[in-house]
Amino acid sequence: MNEMSAIEKTVLNDYKYGFVTNIEADEAPKGLTEDIVRFISSKKNEPEWMLEWRLKAYRHWLKMEEPKWANIKYPPINYQDIIYYSAPKQKIKPKSLDEIDPELRRTFEKLGISLDEQKRLTGVAVDAVIDSVSIGTTFKEQLAELGIIFCSMSEAIQEHPELIKKFLGTVVPITDNYFSALNAAVFSDGSFCYIPKGVRCPMELSTYFRINAENTGQFERTLIVAEEGSYVSYLEGCTAPMRDKNQLHAAVVELIAAENAEIKYSTVQNWYPGDKDGKGGIYNFVTKRGICQGNNSKISWTQVETGSAVTWKYPSVILKGDNSTGEFYSIAVTNHHQQADTGTKMMHIGKNTKSRIVSKGISAGVSNNSYRGLVHVNKKAENARNFSQCDSLLLGDKCGAHTFPYIEVKNNSAIVEHEATTSKIGEDQIFYCNQRGIDTETAVALIINGFAREVMNQLPMEFAVEAQKLLAVSLEGSVG
Amino acid sequence: MINSVEYFKEKFDLLQHANKDSLLGSVHQQAFNAFRTMGIPSVKHEEWKYTRVGSLFNKEYNVVLEQKPNTISEKEINAVRLPGHEEANELFFINGIFSFGLSKILSSKQLVVISLKEAAAGEYNDVVSKNFNHSSNYLKDGVNALNAAFAQEAVFIHIKKGQITEHPVYIYNITDTRSGNTFSQPRSLIHVAENAQVQMVETYIALGHSQDFTSQVTEIIVEKDAHVEYYKIQHEGRDSSMVSTTHLRQVGKSYTHTVTVSLDGDIVRNNLNVVLDAEHCEAHLYGLYFQKGSSHIDNHTVVDNVKPNCFSNELYKGIIDGDATGVFNGKIFVQPHAQKTNAYQSNKNILLSDSATVNTKPQLEIFADDVKCSHGCTIGRLDEEGLFYLQSRGISEKTAMALLLHAFSDDILSNIKLPAIKNYVDELIEKRLEM
Incomplete structure (x- = not known):
């Protein structure tokens, strides 16, 4: 019984990124119409083809219905009650990072991201996106020397239209799904990253997303293109202030890996999850997809999902090139009233393609955590290999853990394995630790860390530390 | 064409003149209303994602609703009997209608076999009202509702309290397609009383070379300390399709053991539900499917742990050859408070040819924390x-x-x-x- 309360205690944590920054914002009126799409496009000074692309997406979106199949419940979203464009007001576009609004910089310092180039020491190039507009990108020059383009999406549209035209929407077409169509219509910024042939990106690239203004939705779009033989590791982090109202986040991420290229994409998602009664929080409806276009290419998704009131997210890999590899490592933690329906899709098309899925779900409080995944082996995908493992850990008797793996195999040379387990922390494990002088709370943290280790090991070092702390914080007080 | 709701409406009205207000009458009516709203499931229905049953409803069938004079000869019956029939109780459904004339009861001390109407009107009224069409809580689709709406000639089987049925019960579902395509809907409600034991074998036979479509629902209630073994052998020809539902509900601490063997057929869909509605229940589910040609086999199973301390073990194995398709969907539900549940599930598939397909979805939905649940599945070649x-x-x-x-x-x-x-x-x- 005592143990129980210790666990309960640990769960009652505060969301430490819940501050609001007072920055004047340039906002569009509420609601979504063709005019708003035009407004966003003209605000961003976009060329005609981009506007056409947005309008096409918008018109298609109007014809679509919100998906209802996921194992999540939320009140209907009023898409006319959202501000689709909110940019921190800056009179003149800053030429260098020093000119950025000091208030803004303080925000990022609070988040632990220094836009200052002192950050050089850690060797991470950061593109910070606040309320869906890119604020500043660090290390641009150094990267440019290698021919790497790392900039905000709006910059890319202005400066590299040929690349954007060629790649944008090729992995996640505008007609793909409800939220991706919405994103294509109203996305206001995001990051673009292009690694030329044969270049190994010397540092981790990173984007930090933050929703600041109230009633806004964040719609960012990320596009990463790795040309032949190149390598890039990309990090993404997200936070938001605490608000009573739910906010919408509908992002799209597209990855393209050419022959022999490798992309490693890591996410630590810590949007505001709502308070312990389930009030407020972010609706996180994200479409992430990568394509292994060339032979021997590799895409690896790693995600640590601790935030958001509702998560609907399936980072996928299309294994088109022969011998290509797709990986998905995920930890999804839900507490209080959080709901997560997340997983992956591995589409085996090329020969000798391999995929590996490791998904760890931890549920506490009255939350629900679902893994939903698809492994599809095409008729022509000779010698495809997949291994999937989904483990769930339940902390408390009011939460739920669910697994929905879909496996479709049309080629007899494929070897596909799937296994899943569900369990709780055993009393014997706790006892073992107690006996050795480790108190229950620490013991639980220890066991959870062990449970999540396989995925944690995949994270770049800078993130692993943060993720581990997050995990502990998210579950504070939930273990019994 | 039987793919229109209106078609069934006509047929249903014909049947419904007499017993509108009786217990069964109202269930039929409700079921029919459910069918009218749900219609025939399409591949957009999550439970029917991989099985196109719509094409079955697109054909012309003789829809058999009432008992017809027997047209099947003794010789033909003898030819389809299963080995060991000399020592078995034999029950016959002809075109989905139970035939008392052909059926043979050896263990009359242990077994009661009467029509469902009679059971509902007599001493089994309570059992029927509590359990008939319980499967509709689990199968929310038009096919299941249609069966319940047209289950006018259903049979009720009761295994008496404390009795061990020495002779197994063989159930034959014979479809006579010699006069054209036939659509039949057999239905039975089986009540295994406290401390009773029974072994049942069910099989399906088509006579003739036209196409047949059998939509079957068998509901079995298992009382405290009862022991049930249920074997389903599907070995019809290439012209036969079926949707066959077995709904086992263990309402007392009991033991069930089912084996489903599917060796042939055009489109075969099995729904096996095991509801563990009492503490300390034990359920074993086994299945083997071995398909070739262009046949399509779909096994959907549900193990619903409603009460704590239950154990279930499930193993389904498949061998898929030719252009055949195998589908497996296994759900394990652990309801809140069903603590100390132990549930295991495993699905293994071998693909023998280049054009064979396997779609599998082992699914866990767990709402209690002190449980041990696992599932695994593999697909590969030899x-x-x-x-x-x-x-x-x-x-x-x-x-x-x-x-x-x-x-x-x-x-x-x-x-x-x-x-x-x-x-x-x-x-x-x-x-x-x-x-």
């Missing part, structure tokens, strides 16, 4: 090392394959506890393995 080992010892490739596949199926077959039936299925598999 172990090459095993094949090589056997070949290196002078065994031809064909024989080696047969040996390995036979061993693969044996995990399931060894769970058939009636020797006559086990040998019968074994022989069918051996014949198939001569390929």
